[in-house]
Amino acid sequence: MNLKQRVIQIVQRPMVSYTVLAVTYLLLILVLPASKDSLSAHNFSEFEYRIVRLSIGIIYLITWFAAFYGYKKLAEYAARIKRTKEGAAFKQLAIGTAWLAWSFPVALIVSNILYAISYGWEDFKPTAIILTNYLSLVLPLVGFTIIGSAAHRLMQAAHLRPSLLGIRTIAVLLALIGVAYCYATFTGFNLGDLGDTNNPYYLPIIVMITTIMAPHLYAWFAGLFATYEISLVGKQASGLLYRNALMLLVTGLGIVIISSIAIEYMFSLLPRQGFFTLDYRLIWTVFFRILAGIGFVLIALGAIRLKRIEEI
Amino acid sequence: MAAKNNDSSVYDQVVKVTHVYLGPAADRFIARQVENHLHKSPEQLSEADLESLIDWIQVVVALITDNNEIIEEYTAELRKLARASNKAKADS
Numbered sequence: 001m002n003l004k005q006r007v008i009q010i011v012q013r014p015m016v017s018y019t020v021l022a023v024t025y026l027l028l029i030l031v032l033p034a035s036k037d038s039l040s041a042h043n044f045s046e047f048e049y050r051i052v053r054l055s056i057g058i059i060y061l062i063t064w065f066a067a068f069y070g071y072k073k074l075a076e077y078a079a080r081i082k083r084t085k086e087g088a089a090f091k092q093l094a095i096g097t098a099w100l101a102w103s104f105p106v107a108l109i110v111s112n113i114l115y116a117i118s119y120g121w122e123d124f125k126p127t128a129i130i131l132t133n134y135l136s137l138v139l140p141l142v143g144f145t146i147i148g149s150a151a152h153r154l155m156q157a158a159h160l161r162p163s164l165l166g167i168r169t170i171a172v173l174l175a176l177i178g179v180a181y182c183y184a185t186f187t188g189f190n191l192g193d194l195g196d197t198n199n200p201y202y203l204p205i206i207v208m209i210t211t212i213m214a215p216h217l218y219a220w221f222a223g224l225f226a227t228y229e230i231s232l233v234g235k236q237a238s239g240l241l242y243r244n245a246l247m248l249l250v251t252g253l254g255i256v257i258i259s260s261i262a263i264e265y266m267f268s269l270l271p272r273q274g275f276f277t278l279d280y281r282l283i284w285t286v287f288f289r290i291l292a293g294i295g296f297v298l299i300a301l302g303a304i305r306l307k308r309i310e311e312i
Numbered sequence: 313m314a315a316k317n318n319d320s321s322v323y324d325q326v327v328k329v330t331h332v333y334l335g336p337a338a339d340r341f342i343a344r345q346v347e348n349h350l351h352k353s354p355e356q357l358s359e360a361d362l363e364s365l366i367d368w369i370q371v372v373v374a375l376i377t378d379n380n381e382i383i384e385e386y387t388a389e390l391r392k393l394a395r396a397s398n399k400a401k402a403d404s
Contacts, residue, residue: 086336239332241334241376242334244377309337
């Protein structure tokens with residue numbers, strides 16, 4: 001069995017993957033060195049630092065569990081209806097949801113390792129932050145793009161079209177979000193020197209615009225548009241019982257996408273520092289992760305109900 | 313041949329009623345009930361099978377939803393269809 005097959009096999013067993021990721025994360029909290037900046041900022045002892053990290057880690061683990069369970073149930077439903085008209089779209093939806101479910105643990109585990117390296121090797125800190133920023137961008141971006149394609153397929157299968165009002169609302173929303181994001185990001189840059197990397201992202205402005213800001217704006221557009229299209233599919237679906245179940249799934253997916261966008265938006269406005277801090281950033285992250293967890297629970301409930309319709 | 317056309321139209325009418333409750337899953341749902349509980353292929357469904365099919369559907373839909381109002385409304389629609397089919401058969 002080659003590496004690709006092994007990876008596919010692991011991804012197809014979400015609860016096994018979850019267990020591996022959860023154990024890895026808990027071990028990292030216990031094993032990785034504590035940041036001196038974190039300890040001094042909050043007057044923590046090493047023991048207190050690890051207890052706080054573990055407490056927050058347990059909340060994260062619960063939300064990851066919901067995420068992996070949610071995409072597992074959605075994948076099971078998609079497999080059940082694979083030979084139907086909507087089968088391919090639901091399979092794609094399950095894959096996109098899996099990307100979102102994987103994005104948070106992978107980004108968190110990798111960033112924890114990178115930051116830990118930078119605690120003992122200060123010169124590595126910019127690399128750690130740059131890689132974390134790219135990783136946090138790429139995984140949801142792929143997820144949103146796949147979910148967007150799936151939503152569009154479902155729209156086509158249901159012979160639906162986005163309304164002009166809907167498209168304009170998303171355009172206005174994205175313009176507002178985008179302008180605020182660009183303004184907040186540019187204030188951290190020396191705009192007089194395009195090659196300057198002395199900023200919170202450790203990137204020259206031109207690289208920042210082309211490889212971080214533009215993809216972020218695209219990702220948010222893809223996410224918002226997918227949420228809009230999926231909500232249309234849910235609202236317009238025929239069949240009272242089918243629609244009720246689909247609405248649960250669709251609402252869950254919307255919550256997951258919006259909370260995912262919110263977290264990335266927050267880290268775009270308030271750049272990562274490269275160490276653990278107990279501040280409002282953490283509170284918002286935990287809040288949106290719990291919200292995403294609730295979204296994944298709704299996805300699971302919707303998928304379970306839809307699957308039951310196809311089984312009995 | 314005429315009888316076969318008539319039989320398939322019963323199936324189609326049941327699917328049409330079911331579509332209001334189960335949407336795109338209606339066709340698959342009814343086909344499964346006919347095959348699993350009546351041990352027939354969907355094309356073989358006849359007016360005579362309707363009462364038995366409705367009883368099965370009532371039991372099965374109760375596993376999908378707790379909402380008795382929906383279950384009663386759905387089965388009432390199916391019984392109305394069964395009565396209309398029987399009447400049409402008697403008239404012919």
